[in-house]
Amino acid sequence: MRRVGIAATVVLALVLVTPIAITATGAFSRAEWYGQRSEGAGVETTSALFHYVLDLWSGALLRSVQVVVAVVPLALLLGAPAAWAFRRRPFPGSRLLESAALVPLAVPGVALAFSLIQTAGRAPRFALLVAGHLAYTLPLVVKSVTNAVETFDPCLERVARSLGAGPWETARRVTLPLLGPALVLSSLLVFAVSWGEFNVSFLLATPLLQTFPSALYLTYTTNSFPVAAAATLVFLLPVVPALIAIQLLGGEEFHRGLPT
């Protein structure tokens, strides 16, 4: 078993990490090495390269930040109460709705983007973009919060009520603290997915409304490799800590003291 584990780790590392590593080295190399023309005198050094990239795509970077800042709280505000209700206050059809919430995960971004334009083409593009991102991130919130709700005794909320806590006080002092780990975890997941989402963002993009991943696509198609590689690193910068945090929070330490 142990050997299988080691082999799987090596394969995973090769498949997942190698391409990213190669890209990263690209950012610290010279364009000529890749048989491409260098982009003028300004990008001779690595630091100049990063300055150039940030300058070029600051708009897209800002857009991505705006989208994430809108999507993360919205996904939590919509997904968490829905997930709680699915388990604690089921209503006719809630099971169906819960399954339906997972469907967007399997819908191609192209289809989702065009159907968004079809149904609400007159809505502001930014709103469409946020809606598209929510479609992909809500299932993650719903799934992880329903799992968390299932692990704790519904009597906890009843006891809180009997001790004089109203519905809001019960949510604040019992439900939210117990769902805390799941909420933090799902907000990190939402962040990672939304930050990297390409399909919908690219199709809904206008020249003024481009998220960073679609800017990356343009970079890879038009700029030299070192520029694209540098842009990729800039993109990865906030994702890596988020992913590491997800890993750490999944650990036992985080769930200590919670019902098993």
Add this chain to the structure above:
Amino acid sequence: MKVHVEDVSFAYGREPVVSGVSLDLPEGGITVVIGPSGSGKSTLLQLLCGLLHPAQGKILFDDEDVTGVPTERRDVGVVFQSYALFPHLSVRENIAFGLKTGRRRFSMRSSRRRPSRRHLEERVWDAAALLSLERLLDRRPAQLSGGEQQRVALARAVAPRPSLLLLDEPLSALDARLRRAVRTELAALLAKLGTTTFYVTHDQEEAMLLADHLVVLDHGRVVQAGPPLDLYRRPATPFVASFLGEANLVEIEARPAIATPGRVETPFGSLSLPEAKSRGWLLVRPEDFTDDPCGAMATVLDARGMGPHDRVVLQLEGGTELLAHFPPETAPEPGSKVRVGVRQRRPHFLNGGE
């Protein structure tokens, strides 16, 4: 606080769970509700604490109608079967929970508001001392044994000094030996508190030990209510008879004995059974049999020493099997014949046989 439940019904969807239940909980007394699983006893508890609301009927606390009042304004303390301790809080914080809530009482009867910090600490300490939890205050629920968790749940429920204490099978999560010890402690504690208590159980011994007032529930209806020993001695139906302890029910025709009104001929001789009117069941508890040379002839099928008594299975000549408790080490050999009678005034007659 007096509690009056009037013709209360509740259904999950179309399935009636509680049907037309009327009850009175005596002030300061312990009312035990006993019934098989699915009899609606836990639902009745949830109706009393306001987690469920009846489809029909009224619930009065000291003559005030609380039927539609939510749980948090009912001034109740609840202990659930699972204890439901807050896993993210220490024992201290669990006990203090009810002292820090923004509860606004339904009535002004209890002038309880949020206590000051010093007062709060005192109250937590008092509740902890009452249940000998002083050393465990800084622990987390996950670090406690089952018995300790049960005590914390009870301390948390009584700390705000509720007017009504609701206990939903509070001992059923404990193992048998611990349960017996805790049962006695609990009886002493409830007597000391003097709070009106509603206690749900399916354990007959627990019911007999704790109840001032015993209510037998079956299929969502009250079958019988009264002092526990009355219910044991004079059950209203065969169900109550066999649910509270072991019962021998011998079906007989109540023919009045010649020239002695109120006496009825039974396999055990003529007995004084003024309540007998028609065909029905003669109830004989296992401990009510006596060694009687004029009694019924019976064959011993099985005999086993249990310690406090000998458990003997007898068969009457008609084929009726009986369970009898003989004094320790007095059981006859299996296969032998004995003559058994019954103690005077002990047997009870239940009218209504087919």
